[in-house]
Amino acid sequence: MKRYSAFAVAREALGNHMGWERAWASPEPKKKYDVIIIGAGGHGLATAYYLGKNHGITNVAILEKGWLGGGNTGRNTTIIRSNYLQDPSAAIYEKARSLYETLSQDLNYNVMFSPRGVMMLAQTQHEVRGYERTAHANALQGVKTEFITPARVKELVPIINLDGPRYPVLGALWQARGGTARHDAVAWGYARACSAMGMDVIQKCEVTGVRTVDGKVQGVTTNRGDIDCEKLGVVVAGHSGHVADMAGFRLPIESVTLQALVSEPIKPCMDVVVMANTVHGYMSQSDKGEMVIGGGTDGSNNYTQRGSFHHIEETVRALVETFPMVSRLKMLRQWGGIVDITGDRSPMLSKTPVENMFINCGWGTGGFKAIPGSGWGFAELVAKGYSPLTEEFGIDRFKEGRFIDESGAAGVAH
Amino acid sequence: MLILECPCCGVVGEETEFAGGGEAHLKRFGPGSSEENFHDYLFAKENPKGVHFERWRHANGCGKWFHAARNTVTLEVYGTYSAQTYEPPQEIKDKVSAKVPGWSWREFA
Numbered sequence: 001m002k003r004y005s006a007f008a009v010a011r012e013a014l015g016n017h018m019g020w021e022r023a024w025a026s027p028e029p030k031k032k033y034d035v036i037i038i039g040a041g042g043h044g045l046a047t048a049y050y051l052g053k054n055h056g057i058t059n060v061a062i063l064e065k066g067w068l069g070g071g072n073t074g075r076n077t078t079i080i081r082s083n084y085l086q087d088p089s090a091a092i093y094e095k096a097r098s099l100y101e102t103l104s105q106d107l108n109y110n111v112m113f114s115p116r117g118v119m120m121l122a123q124t125q126h127e128v129r130g131y132e133r134t135a136h137a138n139a140l141q142g143v144k145t146e147f148i149t150p151a152r153v154k155e156l157v158p159i160i161n162l163d164g165p166r167y168p169v170l171g172a173l174w175q176a177r178g179g180t181a182r183h184d185a186v187a188w189g190y191a192r193a194c195s196a197m198g199m200d201v202i203q204k205c206e207v208t209g210v211r212t213v214d215g216k217v218q219g220v221t222t223n224r225g226d227i228d229c230e231k232l233g234v235v236v237a238g239h240s241g242h243v244a245d246m247a248g249f250r251l252p253i254e255s256v257t258l259q260a261l262v263s264e265p266i267k268p269c270m271d272v273v274v275m276a277n278t279v280h281g282y283m284s285q286s287d288k289g290e291m292v293i294g295g296g297t298d299g300s301n302n303y304t305q306r307g308s309f310h311h312i313e314e315t316v317r318a319l320v321e322t323f324p325m326v327s328r329l330k331m332l333r334q335w336g337g338i339v340d341i342t343g344d345r346s347p348m349l350s351k352t353p354v355e356n357m358f359i360n361c362g363w364g365t366g367g368f369k370a371i372p373g374s375g376w377g378f379a380e381l382v383a384k385g386y387s388p389l390t391e392e393f394g395i396d397r398f399k400e401g402r403f404i405d406e407s408g409a410a411g412v413a414h
Numbered sequence: 415m416l417i418l419e420c421p422c423c424g425v426v427g428e429e430t431e432f433a434g435g436g437e438a439h440l441k442r443f444g445p446g447s448s449e450e451n452f453h454d455y456l457f458a459k460e461n462p463k464g465v466h467f468e469r470w471r472h473a474n475g476c477g478k479w480f481h482a483a484r485n486t487v488t489l490e491v492y493g494t495y496s497a498q499t500y501e502p503p504q505e506i507k508d509k510v511s512a513k514v515p516g517w518s519w520r521e522f523a
Contacts, residue, residue, distance in 0.1 A: 252457035
């Protein structure tokens with residue numbers, strides 16, 4: 001793999017840019033791999049990358065039924081933060097956020113990480129107390145956040161309306177080192193790095209069955225033939241329940257559609273990410289100038305990747321009352337992704353009832369921010385059978401009552 | 415837009431009139447049942463890609479609970495029926511079979 005650099009740009013310019021090589025190979029699947037990862041989204045590719053980088057396992061295939069990063073990795077609103085209440089969550093999300101800081105250098109691929117600051121508005125007394133508590137918890141966890149006053153909110157976001165018609169802004173939880181990154185580039189950067197390590201990223205390869213012998217995983221059946229493996233990592237978000245079904249066990253997960261929309265591009269007007277959980281809308285401005293807006297999840301299970309129409313109205317209504325200037329913006333695109341929601345709104349990175357089969361799912365409505373940390377921890381779990389980052393996120397926690405209850409802490413937009 | 419007919423009051427309304435209540439036909443387990451039963455009752459929900467049976471409430475209407483047979487991929491509604499039943503009525507099952515031959519959902523088919 002030729003490294004990307006300013007020098008490379010100059011060198012290729014001399015050759016009329018005909019010398020750029022493909023960022024990743026598209027190999028035919030081999031008969032057997034040490035590890036197969038199902039799902040080439042951010043989490044799956046990051047898992048493969050850290051398997052190679054941290055644990056020296058490079059005989060790895062990443063199977064993707066569609067195209068690279070075409071699921072939730074390419075559908076989220078790109079927010080990165082780690083201001084969580086519970087210790088296990090703060091640990092994995094902060095690991096992810098800190099890895100994002102140097103990800104472009106590590107991958108030699110510009111993921112456009114922009115630590116512009118993330119603000120979560122407190123618009124009820126309940127939220128004020130909740131976020132003050134989170135700020136204290138974060139201080140103990142070593143995550144830098146602070147609770148700021150409405151005046152400081154206005155200073156950071158001049159376009160905000162502090163005296164909302166329904167809910168005035170009473171303060172905010174502010175994480176200055178949170179921000180955004182280019183979501184596609186995260187998948188592409190990891191894919192390129194995996195390919196450079198000799199791993200096979202195989203697109204348009206749909207897993208149709210999981211083969212087991214005596215309760216131990218043997219391989220998978222795909223639309224491109226049978227592939228054997230020593231270990232299997234399932235990282236398929238909304239379709240986790242579907243794959244678990246193939247292996248003969250059930251997951252405490254339900255799939256719903258979460259939607260997002262973007263406006264027409266406008267001049268820079270807001271250089272932080274703002275989340276308003278009470279009225280339920282969140283917004284940031286992309287480098288192109290579009291306002292990127294996160295919407296709500298559907299109230300019933302579905303696999304449609306489009307979402308209920310009335311949620312658009314709810315989200316836009318929330319944003320118009322928080323940022324009156326957006327009332328004149330036209331919305332350009334709207335889409336949905338299938339998110340996998342667990343009983344306590346926290347992910348599962350876990351062994352499964354099938355030996356040597358591991359699952360990384362349940363990231364629900366907030367997985368993008370966790371990609372590097374999730375890959376780091378899950379790779380360790382797959383390679384060694386144990387990871388301090390993932391130990392609290394086992395499937396068994398529901399049976400044992402050890403919930404990592406973030407739904408109360410982080411509100412709806414989590 | 416999802417449109418449901420409330421079998422309790424007969425009103426046909428769009429999604430905002432109703433509130434989803436999760437999986438239908440949950441089995442409750444009494445004293446002496448295992449932890450496994452309780453775990454499954456609370457958490458191991460059906461999450462089918464296809465035919466699904468759900469509880470809904472006519473929240474902004476008559477306020478009553480009812481059941482709906484729905485497809486989670488096509489969003490087609492096969493029908494709604496009374497919640498006072500342990501399994502989907504034969505008529506609803508027939509409607510589903512006509513559209514999705516060979517479907518199954520838990521022990522129903």
